[in-house]
Structures are given as structure tokens and as C-alpha cells.
Amino acid sequence: MSEREAAExxxxxxxxxxxxxxxLLNMIASAEGGEACVCDLTGPFELSGPTISHHLKVLRNAGLIEGERRGTWVYYRVVAEKLTRLSGLFALPVLAGT
Amino acid sequence: MSEREAAExxxxxxxxxxxxxxxLLNMIASAEGGEACVCDLTGPFELSGPTISHHLKVLRNAGLIEGERRGTWVYYRVVAEKLTRLSGLFALPVLAGT
Known part of the structure; x- marks a missing residue:
């Protein structure tokens, strides 16, 4: 594993x-149809809308989710390639090979 | 995913x-025979022995590696069950099911 890869x-x-x-990531990953409206993500938490939006932005900046605005709301889905890559990273023979 | 599981x-x-x-985790996972002597883990880094030891302790406290003292040195190996669990977490159908 290179220094650059480790930093990323x-x-x-x-x-x-x-x-x-x-x-949040778990809720988005398990949402029906593979996507979750931001309007459905705030309810389960005792947190303000802006706080949830901040957390979603961090997940998006990390490349774990992507959002699309449709009308009033933003809809989020996971970036499957990113999660698959993380899954592979912890699969021992692959971890050993990187 | 429960609050408790998320916190852990x-x-x-x-x-x-x-x-x-x-x-460090990558080096231990890919070490020949599945274990790495702490004496071999310091060389690749421009860091002091105590700094490396601190990082190893963090990995150990998180349950990702385990160490065994044999003679002068401690030998580390990954906790395979833990890595397998993380791998499964990012496997999409499983993430969806947790």
C-alpha cells in the first residue's frame, strides 16, 4: 500500500x-429502490436538518454517496464501486496483495 | 444498524x-506466515519506535490485530474475524440487511 493510497x-x-x-450510510444503502430522500433521513435522529446535511456532505465528499436534486429534495444513493472496493480491502487475500 | 453498533x-x-x-495493518496482513515482528515494522517509517508502538496499540485496542510476546519481541497478526466482518459490512446486500 503506497503512502498516497493510505492517505486517501x-x-x-x-x-x-x-x-x-x-x-445514514446504512439507511441509504438499505433504502427501497436504492435511494433515500433527504426528507426521510432526518426523522430518525434528534439532530437539526443542517447537521444532517453536514454529515451527508462529508459522506459525499468521501465518495461514499452521491446525491441528485429532483424538485424540492435531494435523493441519495451509495456509490457501489466505492463500497465494493472497501469490502475487497478487508478480504484477507486481497489486503495481503495490495 | 443500532446506535450501539454504530458507536462501536x-x-x-x-x-x-x-x-x-x-x-501497518497492511504490512501485518501481508506478512509471511501471517505475522509480523514489531522489529520489522519500524524500518519502513520515518517514525520513532514509541510512535509505532502507539499506533499498534490503537489497532490492537480496536480489535484489528493481536500481539504475542516471544522473547525480546512482540509478534502481531490480524484478527481475521474482525476484518471479515468489516468486509461483509461493505458488501452491499449485507449492508442493506444490517
Missing amino acids: LAGVFKALADPVRLR | LAGVFKALADPVRLR
Whole structure:
């Protein structure tokens, strides 16, 4: 694993190192149809809309989710390639090979 | 994903959110025979022994590696169950199911 790759990955894990962001990512990943409206993501948390928006922005900047505005709301889905890459990273023979 | 599970996982990702720790974990995972002597882990970094030891302790406290003292040195190996669990977490159908 190169220094550059390690630095990039560390940034992704920093984005994941927060319970609210992990739950948001989980909710988006498990949403029906593969996408979640931001209007459905605030309810389960005792947090303000702007705070949830901040956490979603961190996940988006890390390349874990992508959002699309349609009308009033933004709809989020996970970036499957990114999650698949992370999954492969922890699969032992692959980790050993990087 | 429960609040408790999210909090525990966030701690693991915090341990991973550092380039030196990612490279150490990678070196241990890819070491011949599945284990790495702490004496072999310092060389590749321009960091002091105590700094490397600190990073190894963080990885150990997160349950990602385990160490065994044999004679003068401590030998580290990854906790395969933990890495497999993380791998599964990012596998989309499983993430969707948690």
C-alpha cells in the first residue's frame, strides 16, 4: 500500500468514523429502490436538518454517496464501486496483495 | 444498524483513519506466515519506535490485530474475524440487511 493510497483511504475512514454518518450510510444503502430522500433521513435522529446535511456532505465528499436534486429534495444513493472496493480491502487475500 | 453498533463501528473506523496505521495493518496482513515482528515494522517509517508502538496499540485496542510476546519481541497478526466482518459490512446486500 503506497503512502498516497493510505492517505486517501484514511480520509474515507475518517468520514466513516462517526456513528451518525454510519447510520445514514446504512439507511441509504438499505433504502427501497436504492435511494433515500433527504426528507426521510432526518426523522430518525434528534439532530437539526443542517447537521444532517453536514454529515451527508462529508459522506459525499468521501465518495461514499452521491446525491441528485429532483424538485424540492435531494435523493441519495451509495456509490457501489466505492463500497465494493472497501469490502475487497478487508478480504484477507486481497489486503495481503495490495 | 443500532446506535450501539454504530458507536462501536465508528471507533474501529477511527482507528483506521490514519495512513500510518493503515500501512501497518497492511504490512501485518501481508506478512509471511501471517505475522509480523514489531522489529520489522519500524524500518519502513520515518517514525520513532514509541510512535509505532502507539499506533499498534490503537489497532490492537480496536480489535484489528493481536500481539504475542516471544522473547525480546512482540509478534502481531490480524484478527481475521474482525476484518471479515468489516468486509461483509461493505458488501452491499449485507449492508442493506444490517
